[in-house]
C-alpha cells in the first residue's frame with residue numbers, strides 16, 4: 369500500500385490557497401496548511417471548508433517571513449505549494465518593504481527549507497504582472513519581464529531566486545504564473561468582487577478606476593487545477609520551467625462591468641474615479657495568456673468560461689453568510 373502523499377501549502381488560508389487545499393484533498397492528498405496568525409481570524413478561509421476536507425488537513429500557524437515556521441511546514445512533505453504573498457498591487461506603492469519581506473525573503477525561506485529537506489517538488493507562485501504591459505499577445509513565457517509596480521518587482525525577485533536555486537542546487541522547482549484569478553473567496557478589493565458587491569448593494573452606477581486595461585480572467589478552480597497539474601506531472605516535463613496559467617481570453621475592465629451586469633441581469637452605468645487610478649505609467653494595460661506550454665506538459669485546460677465563472681462568483685457573493693465573513697475579518701489583501 370502506498371502512503372497518502374503529503375502536500376504542504378503556504379498561504380492556504382487565502383483565496384487561491386483555500387481552493388488548492390480543497391483540490392488537493394479531492395485528489396487524494398493530505399495537506400499541511402500554513403495559515404498566518406492574525407488578530408481577526410486564525411485560519412482564514414480554511415475555517416469555512418467542509419469537515420470532510422478538514423479531516424485531511426493539518427493546520428499550522430506560521431509566517432513565511434519566519435524561517436523556523438517554514439522548516440516545520442516543509443518537513444516530510446512530498447510537494448510544497450508556495451502561495452503565501454502580499455498580493456494587493458495598490459498597497460505595494462505605499463509599503464514596498466513589506467512586499468520584499470514577504471514575497472522575496474519569504475520565498476527564500478521556502479527555497480532554503482526545501483533545499484535542506486530534499487523535498488521532491490516545490491511549486492512556486494509567480495504572477496502575470498511580472499510581464500508588464502504586453503508587447504506581443506498572447507504572452508508566452510519567453511515574453512520579457514517588465515516590473516511596473518513594487519508588487520511585480522517583489523514577485524519577479526522571488527521568481528529569480530527560484531530559478532537560481534534550480535540552477536545552483538538542482539532544487540526541483542516549478543514556477544506557475546497565474547493570470548488574473550477570480551472567484552468565490554476573492555478579496556472585495558479586487559475588481560470583480562468590487563463590482564458584484566456594488567450591484568448587490570443596489571448600485572446601478574459602478575465607480576471604478578481605469579476602465580481601459582484588459583485582462584485574462586481565469587476562474588479560481590481552474591487555477592487550482594493548474595497547480596495540481598504541475599505538482600504531479602513527471603519531473604522531466606516541468607521541473608526548472610515556468611508555466612503561464614490563463615484562458616487566452618481578453619476583456620477590458622469596462623466591458624467586464626457590462627458582462628457582470630448581464631450575468632446579474634442588471635443594466636449598469638460605469639464611472640471612472642481618478643482617485644482609484646494607479647500612479648502614472650504603472651498600470652499594466654494588457655495581459656493575455658498563451659498557456660500552450662502548460663497544456664502540452666500537463667494536459668491542463670480551463671474548464672470554465674468567463675460567464676460560467678462569473679455566475680459561480682455572483683452566487684457566492686449573493687449568499688449573506690459569505691458576505692458576513694468579510695465583515696468579521698476573513699479577507700486577504
Ligand SMILES: C[C@H]1O[C@H](OP(=O)(O)OP(=O)(O)OC[C@H]2O[C@@H](n3cnc4c(=O)[nH]c(N)nc43)[C@H](O)[C@@H]2O)[C@@H](O)[C@@H](O)C1=O
Nearest residue numbers: 455457495496497547548557558559576577578581621644
Ligand atoms: C495577476 C494579479 O491579479 C490581481 O491584481 P489586479 O490586476 O489588480 O486585479 P484586479 O482583478 O483587482 O484588477 C484587474 C484590473 O482592474 C483594474 N481596475 C479598475 N478599476 C478598479 C477598481 O476600482 N478596483 C480594482 N481592484 N481594480 C480596478 C485594475 O487596475 C486592473 O487593471 C492581484 O491578485 C495580483 O496579486 C496579481 O498578481
